[in-house]
Amino acid sequence: MTTLPQTTEFRIKGWHVLTGFVAAFGIIIAVNVTLAVNAVRSFPGVETDNSYLASQTFDSRRDAQLELGWDVAARHDGQRLILSINNAKGYPVRVPDLQATLGRPTNVADDLLPVFDWDGSAYVAELSLPAGNWDLWIKARADDGTMFQQRLTVAMTR
Known part of the structure; x- marks a missing residue:
């Protein structure tokens, strides 16, 4: 069984x-x-101390910036970061004061402060960058004292 x-x-x-x-x-x-x-x-921090106060002058600052008629562009050619500022007629503009921060859109760990030199037609910084998206935040003061601020995207491909 x-x-x-x-x-x-x-x-x-x-x-x-x-x-x-x-x-x-x-x-x-x-x-x-x-x-x-x-x-x-990874939060980069506060953009402005008081957004309400900043908003009160936004329209006038924007209008003054638009009156400059500047066309601003940034690109990277593999070894150099090139920032061009042209007036409404297409001529290069050399500003008395230029500040720039280059960084990733999502965090501040890779932020750089590029040192630009004027080459007669554009601002150039010797700088090699890894692939990916980069933002260039610029603050430039015009000859008449108008502050120009803009964020430009610089895409790096390899």
Whole structure:
């Protein structure tokens, strides 16, 4: 006579269900905490101390900037960052004061302060960049004292 092996019947009990729920929600909470911590660490910071006060003069600053008629462009040729500022007639503009910050759009860890030299037609900074998207934030003061501010995108492909 042959005997069949004994099978044990498995039943899901309350502690199995509780363990499953705790594990599932534990994973969800851990992922959310990780994402929140990384978001706070990579946040570049405050753009302006008081956005309400900045908004009160926005239109007049924008209008003054538009009256300059400048066409501003930035590009990278592999070894140099080239910033061109041209007036409404297409002639290059040399400004008395130029400040620039080059960085990634999403965080400030790779921010650079390029040192531009005037070459007679554009501002040039010797700078090699890794591939990806870069933003160039410029602040330039015109001869008449008007402040010009703009963010330009510089895409690097390899």
